[in-house]
Amino acid sequence: MMVASNTIHKTKSTPTQDLSDFAAARFASKEKNLASPASLKDARQRNFPQAAFLSDSRNICLSKDSYEQEHLLRKGPGASVHLSLEGLNKSLRKIKDTEIYVISSPEELKQLLDLHHSEENPMPSPDDMFPYLHGSAGLREKVYFDARFDPSSELQFLAEDSETISRRFPPDTFAKPTELGFHLMTVNSRAESNPYLTNSVVIEDMLVFRETGDIDVSPERLDLSNFKQFKDFTQTFDTPCCPLAQTNRNFMLQTTLMAPLSHFVVYNNEMDLASNFEVAKILEYLQSSCHKRNIYVVDFPTRQWPKVDQYFTQTSVWHRSGKKKRFFNKSTDFTQPGSLYYLEQNLVWLVYNMTQPFPNLYVGNALNFKQSIPGTRSGLQHDFQLYIYCHEKARMPSRSLLNLILQDMPAKGLKEPLFLEFSSAIFRAEAMSEDVASCFLTFLKLVSVIVKEHQQNALIHSYDGFSGTSFLLLGLGLLWRCDYVEEMALDLFRQPEFKLQLSFSEFLVLKSLEARIQLLKPQLQNATILLPDLCSETGPILDQPLVRPADWLRSENETTFPDFIHKSLYLGSVSHASSTTLLSALQISKVVSIGEKPRWYGALNCTFRHDATPATEGPVIEPIYLFNKGHSSVYEVQITSPETRARLFHHNAVPALDSFIYIHGLEDDGRDSMFLLFVGCPQWVQEKLLISPDQKYKALVLCRIGVSRSATLCIASVMKHFHMSLVESFLYVRVRRLNVVIQPNLRLFYELFLYDEHLRSRRQQNDKKSGEAFFCWWTFCTEIHRLNQQYIE
Template sequence: MTEVVASHLVEHRPKLVKTSPQRINLKTTLADKFSLENVKLTPWLDVGPAKYMSVLRRVHQFNTTLTKDPKLDVFVLKTALGLLHLLDLYYSCENPLPQASEMFPYLHGLSSIKQRAYFHKDFDAERDISVLALNREEIERNHVKFSDITVPQSAFHLLTVNSVASPNPSLINSVHMDDLLVLRTASGVIIVLDEDEYTLYEPFDIIYRLHRSSSDELKTRNYELQIKHMAPLSHFLVYNDKGDAAANREAAKLISLLMGTSRNPIYIVDFSFSEEPFLQPFLNKNVQFPFCDPANETKSAPATNRLALLEQTLMRHLNGLKCVFNGLYVGDALNYHQIMSHPGIAPVEFSVYICCHDRAHIPSRKYLEAAIRALNDEHYTGSINLEFPDFMGRYGTSISEQDLLNYMNFFRFIKIAIRSKKNVFVYSYCGFAGSSLLLASYGLFSKFGALEDFLLRMFQRLQPRICLTREDFFFLKSVEPYTKHFKRCTTRTNGLLYDIALEKEDGGCSEIKSNDWFKNEINLPPCINGSIFLGSVEQASSWTVLSSLNIKKVVSIDDKPTWFSHLNLVFQHEATDDTSFPVVKPIFSFNDGKSLVYEVTLGSNAVRSKLFKKGMKQVDLTSFIYIYNIRDDGKDSFQQLLQQCPEDIQSKVLVDPRLTERVLYHCRVGVSRSATLVIASLMKYFCISFLESYMFVRVQRYNMIIQPNLRLFYELYAYDEHLRIKNGSLRRTHCWWTVCDQVFRLNKPYMR
């Protein structure tokens, strides 16, 4: 199914023509063609103060055409054309999106003095790190400059507020009043000053400074606070779907009272809201829901749940029903319900259904014997339904004799069913994680060699996806010695095992095969799309991983693979006067020269033999890209690399997934910095939005949740605008704050 989705991306989106030139000398290891002196930044759009003022002047001119409510001092929109004009002013490309350098660190939230100090422009991590060890009073007394806060003010933002709660508000990117409000508290107790409602809530312009946590941990992923942080920077558009003018006025009054020092305009819709034809681009019902059937139920789903539904839809595309081995199929719960409702929809007729879930127990021998009788009964027309645990860690490395016998007989039953020409369908909720243990066990009890060999073969196939826990891996290693007895029995009899020689044939737990994988980590990096893989520095350091997946290029962000120390070269920033190895120069620098991009071309076997130190194992790569000094700290930026880097260099970092050479991206873990570059690559080459690309990578990086820090995520949002305008799309569709709110809702179930 991965290829199906990939072809959807290619066939249904405009294609970008690859124009990046080839290196003149592919065998060189030094960046002799490029130097810091001849790398020039590519200018982007003019988003300076003059551009902002131009838009704000147009907004001011528009305001002069409106009437004001004399009691509330708010602008009144009396016609749909007036509403359309305001929305056009905001969503048009003529209203430039502020760059990340303008919006941060403000959007991180500067609630604690340590947060303000760390993100201050003059804070130097090496010089000032001791400041973070001081208490609040000491920092405020001895480091006054770190208390300064810069609040961005120049751009035109429009917060659309639905004054009457609705799961599906008419206008896109709508928020509700509850999303804006923060109750006043003192020591955890709500303060009530008088009977006026507004005194219950904090003014918008101080929310970003409120310190409501006992923790001094630096926060770089405050996705849930973005609506509140944008409130003091924004104009407000207040409406509702009920035509309730009183509700709009009450909401506008409360907003006006809470705006504090901000005097940005408030607009209220004062006509019966009808979905006029010319408002179609701004209506929720017309939002294009990527990867989904326009006629399905997601169109009417609550707007705040759309990313969750998109995640489920993508998982179904990627983990749908497929044949794994002869007679054995795997899929998700939706596939099962579809087959039960419409039996003819399945590619084959199934006789056995196995549900993998967390409360399942291994079926007993008595139950399996009854299942075998049903298989052999030619008059039996029903299906056989079994269950199997999705996690065996509960047994540890010790399993009772009866549980072991049931476990082995379960796979004996599957063998008997398949030999009897009965197809078996294994399903779990998501279609891969829950069924991974069963598939790995099946491989262990089949003629596929050692567990490690089988797992590497499965990872190389890419589909179906397997994701094992360490507990499951070591459980399988503990029962591996019994498999020889099992395999011999399967050739002699067509029934279940009633007993076995419980002394392990090899004695003790089976040893992990000698290689540089499986001892610390189990899973291999997933294929995101085409030739692109995303993983961790441990995976990038493994010869087993690189060779098994046929990786030919590695892109490393700030963390070098361990094999790099085996090379006879050093990067320029590491060189000293005593350096005797060749020095690799950077091909690009950004972040005021602090961040550097290096390229090492490994080329042929002869070149690798020369570069690798004698006696060291070589990795079979053609090239290595290293991006130095980009930390996942909410301060370091990819903005220049994404928007101002020459194409011939950027194409080395943002690799076209349609190329045949396989590329592994990694940082330390593979969820923030490297994920950001993979998301950007899909955006660039498949012309999909940053939200579609983010969700696609999120689902494909299946064994952990990717989440770039807030600044990197904003830079992807800005890069989306950059590509959109470049490709001729002149209207913005997403709002930063509503996207962040949905991402937070998406992540909330996974938060501890």
């Protein structure tokens, strides 16, 4: 699907003092041959007439399984929303010779927007909207997502010729989205920024080029005939397909895909009816006769805009409110175009705030540095005498300069703040010279003398508060606290307020320096003793046997750590769960795994029911809950007997682990659903999956990598237990697991969106009463796409 591009409206960030094994996953995109907004604007001016004169029950169906849990589900918009809409329409005027309604007062506009944002107007169920929202156009893609197809056993069928596939799956039999519901798109006809109604889009978001043989269409030839009408969006094309790389993260297409299902209200800042009418006529053409929805144009005096200001985007206000886990207050505007990137960055600064891993030594971010320089309140509080800025392009001081600073240092320490830079990028284990090694050791010596001998405060800082700092902190830890890198890494890892980020090459460098640091501790911690010219002395300590973790920090895939979500919950990968070292370090009591079995699973000596055969020996574990029509199942294995523990973990390496929960048949393919785990399963089952911070144990939730299915569970847990919105929870979990970019697939994210509606409904909150601005599905997805593009680019 080729979509016309839309200008990205970005806002400037306004940070405040209170801001507390994929790198940047490349989500599949179908954006090609983009048209410029300027060309489209010129085309509108050439091809569309001036404005004419004015003349005087659906029910939410969550799935067949969910009907058995009707008491948990609320009803969708029935007669009330549609009758109210019908009544409003009867009171409105129409533009002459058209079916376009005119909103002539702010009260009418507010009534229309209130209906759309009403608690009685939830989004349709996932089964009603998928696979349509995946945006698949190719025959084989549509077959892959079709409910009649089983990818676990039929993938080879997609290699058949198109005629064979079409006989089994005729193109006109693919599921279509529900036509029910009231979706309202606010369209800014001039793409102006003020006033800007929340969840606004522009007409370019809905223009999809027709497939033609032309490589390029000149602006002079561009008119409406170049664009698809909404009725053409469900056409099927015979295109190649890679079954293992399906497009299940098409966040950028959601506005385009929701447009055929939506009504439209068109406005602009100056109440220029001509511009509004032009865009309304384009929408009328796109709708065609078989996709008719209401189109409204706004036309009242501009001085009356403040009467609907609750639906305007506003400046965000950041603070941590009360004792609840909230990082944004109720006036925070999540719907400002381009806002998620700035919200995420500010949340990084809020979460990775200044910490103190060692006495007199602090680690912080760019804001902490700005707030702590001499003359500021924080600067007076901490009285930092040493600032070390860690970044990739740092200009490291030479060894001779470091020695000169040490020699000239007054007996009572620094009298004026010292500013240095540090970068671990210059250290490479395979090519590290003795001069470079000596320079690093001298750097450690300078920091140690200032912090330990003179008892002066130092701040190690980077832009986000953790990138580039771990190498230096581990080196100092080897000098002050632990003898081995692995031991020191685990010691920092146990501190939830500190984020450890270490590459395998950095680990190897530190290992190569480990013994030297131990040998030279007296010289490194005393200002009067100079280091030897060559740090190559050998001694007893170099031959000291190393008791190191047997199952971690062994390769490039084993240098990350599970991420702290809250005091009872960590998010990670199957590699993390397989490490008894990490499980023991965190004292994990429960492992919740989606689709992956840790390396130690075989020692449990049991078989899950779906794997059992007549020849199976030993215990067979029955599921505690079935969902997705029996395709998916939840198991729990209690690890309680001494025999099992002894067999599972040698020398009782993980004494706290007593429960292994395994979710089978839940793939990250855009087909499988998790929604019943949020709203349909028994409470006692949900409590095992959506971990509460009130639990006395610690749980590790994981899938293969820890970016989609397990991240979805963690986001839902935060939403439920901390009363946080999906926007807050999604950004919070992303920021906590920032070493990879978490992104649930589109269906799972839609289910989280519905769960957000469900929780707000149970709390009897809506945007009118609470004052909070909520995203529409399509604009939220657009912002997610923009956010992810920041990492890809």
